[in-house]
Amino acid sequence: MRRWLAALVAATTSLVLVSLLVPLALLVRSVARSEAVDSATRAAESVAVAVGTVDEETLRLTAEQASASSGHPVTVFLAGGRVLGAAAARTAAVDLAARGRSLSAAAPGGREILVAVEGAPGGTAVVRVFLGDDDLMRGVRQTWLALLILGVALVGVGILVADRLARAVVRPTKALAEVSHRLATGDLTARATPLGPPEVRTAGLALNHLAGRISDLLAEERETVADVSHRLRTPLTGLRLEAESLSDPEEAARIETRVDALERAVTAVINDVRRRSRERASCDAVPVVRDRVAFWSVLAEDQSRAVVLDLAPGPLPVAVSAEDLAACVDALLGNVFAHTPDGASFRVRLATGDLAPGGAGGEAGRVVLTVSDAGPGFGPGDPPRRGDSGAGSTGLGLDIARRVAQESGGFLALGESDPGGAEVRLVLGIA
Structure with a gap:
């Protein structure tokens, strides 16, 4: 922006200066020519006074003195054809002046000033003063150079002033x-200091107001989730009491385990919302993945599914909380059980990006969690999107995993497993 403003000011200043300095330069040249002609005319008239009143020798000396004093060659053409003073050829302009008409005419290399003197012995005499091109342009080039320097200096000053004004606008804008x-x-604690022009200060105040409003909305959201948590704990307590009243101890224990898992999930959601910063959360991925796979292995055994767990030697710290990583693993394994037939095997692999085979680019220096199965795969078409699934689900599982991966500095990639089923690669950033 500063360069644009400087270029704009330079262009406008240059146009103004050209419109002013070009006529001024022409005027300087015209004045210089006029002064040179006036000086030559005065020299010619001073000699013309002596024509007819002195003898020829005195007239010659007068012409030579006029030439020396004015710096211009002075020639006197007498009616009889005699020439006194500086040597010069008789031109057509001299013949025209000999008819009694004073004039100024262009000549090779300059200009000649002719003054007719009537009443001289033998007829009209002509006094000629020659002005060379240098005489006509004396001092003009120096004045033009001074005007050029002045113009460049004014353009530079304009650019400097424009740059200072632009800084007063650009700096507050960069701060915003x-x-x-x-x-x-x-x-959300970031706030702008209103500086600069009124419009920029207004934008800063509006940004501060927006930041405050966002903070208020998030605080309201956290409180709303806390209220919802209390409402959820009441039916959970009722379920726990109903489970304890069952006559079958194994069935009661199984339901109580489910209730405990649901209560932990609700608590994790509450803590996740109340946590001020996700970026500070981290955990060791190895025990979390091992624990969740062990949890799902019980159901896999009931459905005759072969489970392969391949864990790299820990620790593998990732920039994700243990609750979020557990939710991701649950979502991915839940998809396997929901969208593959009973007996379809699956594999869970946890390794660093340098060791993960067949991965996409950008996995180096990160932790890769791969969940693959021997089911029908994702099928033709685009990958599932949030809230949209062709298999009767909500489509939120993969989106949860994708969001957690992106917040950690990684990504989620979908592909095909070696048996032809689905493969999900969850790339997580290092803590």
């Missing part, structure tokens, strides 16, 4: 951009 970036990364 930095504050907006901080807000986008989750720093």
Whole structure:
């Protein structure tokens, strides 16, 4: 922006200066020519006074003195054809002046000033003063150079002033951009200092108001989730009491385990919402994945599914909380059980990106969680989207995993497993 403003000011200043300095330069040349002609005319008239009143020798000396004093060659053409003073050829302009008409005419290399003197012995005499091109342009080139330097200096001053004014606008604008970036990364304490022109200050105040409003909305959301949690705990307590009243101890224990898992999930959601910063959360991925696979292995055994667990030697710290990683594993394994037939095997592999085979680009230096199965795969068409699934589900499982991966600095990739089923690669950033 500063360069654009400087270029704009330079262009406008140059146009103004050209419109002013070009006529001024022409005027300087015209004045210089006029002064040279006036000086030559005065020299010619001073000699013309002596024509007819002195003898020829005195007239010659007068012409030579006029030439020396004026710096221009002075020639006197007498009616009889005699020439006194500086040597010069008789031109057509001299013949025209000999008819009694004073004039100025162009000549090779300059200009000649002719003054007719009537009443001289033998007829009309002509006094000629020659002005060379240098005489006509004396001082003009120096003045033009001074005008050029003045124009360049004015353009430079204009650019400097424009740059200072642009800085007064650009700096507050950059500060607003930095504050907006901080807000986008989750720093809701970022506030702008209103500086610069009134419009920029107004934008800063509006950004501060927006940041405050966002903070208020998030606080309201956290409180709303807390209220919902209390409402959920009441039916959970009722389920727990109903489970304890069952006559079958094994069935009661199984239902109580489910209720405990549901209560932990509700608590994790509440803590997740109340947590001020997701970026600070981290965990060791190895025990979390091992625990969740062990949990699902019980159901896999009931459905005659072969489970292969391949864990890299830990620890593998990832920039994801243990609750979020567990939710991702549950979502991915839940999809396997929901969308593959009984007996379809699956495999869970946890390794670093440097060791993960067949991965997409960008996995180096990260942790890769791969869940593959021997089911029908994703099928033709685009991958499932949030809230839209062709298999009768909500389509939220993969979106939860994708969001967690992106928040950790990674990504989620879908593909085909070696048996022809679905393969999900969850790339997680290192803590």
